[in-house]
Amino acid sequence: MSGQPVNRRDVIAGAGAFVLGFYLPPRASQAQTAAAHGAAWYTEPAVPEINAWIVVEPDDSVVIRIAQTELGQGVWTSNAMMVAEELQCDWSKVKPIYASANRDAREKAPAWTLDVPGKGATDPNGGGEPTFGNRDRTGGFGIPDSLYRRMRTNAASSVKDGRYYLQLAGAEARERLMLAAAKEWGVPVDEVTAKDSVLSHSKSGRSTTYGKIAHLAARTPHPNPEAIALKPPEMWTLMGTEQKNLDIPMKVTGETKYAIDVRLPGMKWAAVKTCPVYGGDVKSFDAAAVRGKPGVRSVHPFPIPDSKLTRGRVFSGGVAVVADTWYQAKTALEAMPIEWTVPPERAVFNTANMRAALLAALDAPGRVRVNTGDVDGVLERAARADRVVEATYSTPYLPRARMEPGNATVLVTDDRVDIWIGDQSPQETRFSAAQITGIPEENVYLHLCHLGGGYGRNGNGPQAEQALMIANANRGTPIHLLWTREEDFIGTTYRAMGMARLKAALDADGWPLALEVRTSMQQDGFGPDASFDVASRYYVPNYRFSNHTTNFHVPVGTRRGVGQAAHEFYRESFIDELAHAAGKDPYRYRRELISRTALPFKADMIKALDMAAEMSGWGSPLPRGTVRAIALEERGVETGNSATISAMVHTVSVSRDGRVKLERVDVAHESGFGLVNPLSVKKQIEGQITWFYNDAMHQACNIENGAIAENNFNTFSMARIDEDPLTINIQFFPTAHWLVGMGHDRGTSVQAALANAVFEITGKRFRDLPLRQHDLTWG
């Protein structure tokens, strides 16, 4: 091929003049964004804000700034509800917009909002127990002191972590509105009431609206903010009620501006190809092959993004074509010969040899995480009595495969960076922008968009970094980078492929005396390191849990449910196998093993199991080929602090020709001290049932010669509406702690339920997911 060596400084001009003259002055881009219909991004308020979270406009509109990203989980609404509950404003007047990640780089949060009030997860009057409660300036492993605190959207923690400072923001604004009204009327503030955006003084009969008094409240400091208390759950009037999501009306008309919909004057489009073997780079490419093609402006090689900017993951280097339209850029790029430099030690990987390595790792010494009693001795004695059950399970590499392919629009000028993006880590993207362009974070502006699916923060991948590199080479021109679907499978991070071997000794009645759990995963696979203890919830007097790691090259990250979701498949499947070996009912077997523990929330777990069983009609007859399977879902119960507990019964049929149908799901879910928006919780549960159904039935990404094999929706399959359960019953029950969150690990039980149902109906036990790779026929 007529390639040429890569010179990183080259910007190869394509056909026609490469226009560099377009320049957006710093303020113009903001004015432009404000005018964009359907955009949710930050705009400077026309009237003074009351505090950083709240602007009340003269027409009584209440603008509430949202520091997490709406990606379907309902945060746009639930975050606003937490502010509005305390503000006591008219909910119908609330308009969320995104908080400014730029202001967050320049301003600090008030000192009196920094500490979590109350006494932890079991104190109904406090702020609960945030996951990221520790201070961390970068926000990487804790919460920064910057204006909007933690802007990440991850770990199902938006409600749990943000509640206290969002409630405080609403309460402070309400009290300042009341102070301003009292001063205006010359009456004591404790005679003023605030409700539904109206301030009243009953003695004098005076009243006004928030909008009329807001300009005064903005100039009225709070005399004693440290004394502001959170409204406890029994006083909530908005939180805890089902509220329709505020982003929905624009999502049914096509008006919502996702990042892919951003259009700017003079904007050019970039299509990219990166080396499909992670860590590979461009060896040569033939820019001449695309010169003169319609719309093509320039060609840019870009290097492997600095792993410090991509959370330690090593992605690939690549080439971008910039053109007037994306279709032109993509078509040209497809026609351009590119040769890759592929690290040979990475190209040798394929699913088979990686699986063999994981199996071998299970036999090698591992890192022991829990070791109680005498596991080896008990297993040895049980083996002599033939009372040992052993099983090895596996789960494949899994991507997020969000529907909106990775994209970002970046404009770099000499002293400012603007980024339009749907992003679960805007503070980290701001840092990347400063590192790549040399422009300080204080001059980086993110215009945040709703995301077309998220499913795990690290899945954001390097689209922002790639776009920044290309835009930095084209200063003055807005560059909209968009991945093809195939490129999105390269640019995402995966849940690591994993294996587990579980071995139990049973007593004469079938109850476990000892349990050994070995899991293997790649070293940075967010399973071992996040300590998802496979069997902490079920009672066994002798127990050992060890992690066995290998080194693979696939970038792995915190995909929805993280390693815990795979581990729940291993654990709940094995408990079903033990119940079967013991000849016991899997519901009562679980119930008994929970009741034997000393876990802090065991009564709540038993309640969940009982309630789900009752809801499902557990034990009542079903047609041949249809069975029920039950499993517990919990997070945090071993801590005695925050937890989220649910149980689900899945009614599953398998036809003789092997078609699996999830017929019905009965869900008993705790509500803790209170859910913020129960409607969003229901939607999240409904969605996650089918998310994990997909994991169990359909989805796998194989590795061939170091690259991901399934990279579009023809080979990477996904359930459609015909596989969605017709009946999903959800009931909540109150418990006496705050929840951990429920956006990523509900519905995990469907995996073991499907495998167990297949076993009960067909007599065949399959332990390697996804199930569709197996012969599920029977009869």
Add this chain to the structure above:
Amino acid sequence: MALVLNVNGVRHEVDVDPQTPLLWVIRDSLGLTGTKFSCGIAQCGACTLHVDGQPVRSCSFPVSLAVGKTIKTIEGVSSDGNHPIQRAWKELDAPQCGYCQSGMIMSALALLQRNPNPTDADIDAGVTNACRCSSYHRVRKAIHLAADLMKADA
């Protein structure tokens, strides 16, 4: 060469390669961004719009085939967001991330226009769009509600 397109009742002239997929003409030449790109190979349905009333996956449909026909996109479903199908979607809070929903609504609308009383089996066969958030449970209910609302409006 200029092609003439009729989109949502408005006549447009576009100067594009006739092989360009209709999706990119709709999104980039006409600026109607409600129709979404996701897979590019007609698998997921995020790009679904109507050509002469039939649902079409526009990412794999050359613009030249749409010339002389009537094209309807999500923006053309109603002027105020209150078509019965949109009211039903809002009533059930059906979307999550919402990215697939323009295509989902266009597929469901095509189904309802040819079958005003779809059964669950009709929905299974007729709406094959992919939703990664798995909004299917509410989408199914919304299709049934939309059928009722469309009859009430008729």
